[in-house]
Amino acid sequence: MTFIVRPTKLVDCELHGGDSGAELFLVEGDSASKTVARVRDSRFQAVLPMQGKPMNAAKASVKSIEKNQLFTKLVEALGTGWGDAFDLTAMRYQRVILLFDPDADGIHCGALMLIFFDRMLRPLIDANRLAVVQPPLFEISARGYSDTLHAYTDEHYHKLRDALDAKGIAYSKRRYRGLASMNDETLHETCLDPDSRSIHLLQRQDAAAALAAFGGKR
Structure with a gap:
């Protein structure tokens, strides 16, 4: 019997699969995760907190990336594998959504995560399954x-x-001083509700812009 490991801090949803409508929100830290988990629709919205600022995958070796705890937990949640072993059909969510605080640190975290996705999970970007939602400031x-x-x-x-x-x-x-400072109604309306939030699908050109801004070589 094969045991599949999922991150202990993953707040999962009920639905899964590429056409399920399921969404995995990546947020900054436990406080933001608890806030989003309280407001989300548990049927199709999952939450995974990051711990600390992401590694710059453009400046790191593949070996270092694959040892990074933040990245390995994310790939465990997705179920896809990564690099040459990446399998889009195994993805447990229809899309991944970056939801970071609307400040300089949040913008930096979002850019670093996009650089990681572009290097290690690029087919996910090409399939229009990576997006960002910007919270109000x-x-x-x-x-x-x-x-x-x-x-x-x-x-x-x-x-x-x-x-x-x-x-x-x-x-x-x-x-606002981050997601945790927002009231539930505002967070739901501006960031979580598919009918009222403003969402942007991330593309390769967005990753190129992030790479240009933060440097590093492939």
Whole structure:
């Protein structure tokens, strides 16, 4: 009998398979994992926390990559193997979604994970099964608006602020300090709900941009 090992910190979902709609969210740390796990739909959304910043796979040997605990746990969760042994048909989820904090560290983590996927799991990218969801950076409550406004970058916030100021509309703002600081409703609406979140499929050109930004040689 063959025993299949899954990461102990994987919060798995009920559905699995390439056409199941199942999603594996990669998040930063246990706090973010617990927050997302509380809000997710357990039928088709799984969560796996990273521990620490990912290795730069562009600067490491394959041997070093395959010994990296973060990467090995991820591949165990996916069930695909990696490198020349990668098998897309064995993937336990329809897609992998990067969901990191909307700050400099989160952006860096996302870029490093994309570099890893491009080097070791590239067929997953080519099959349009790797995506990113960007959480909002600011919450804006404006007088006369029934819905809360969300800004995803500093520039976006300044545009919304200037538009409200021009109309003489009073408002208050809150800057999120990561996924764990968001209320459940906002996290669900902006990051988890397929009907309301904004999701971007990652492609080889995105990986090339990440590689250009953070250096390293293949």
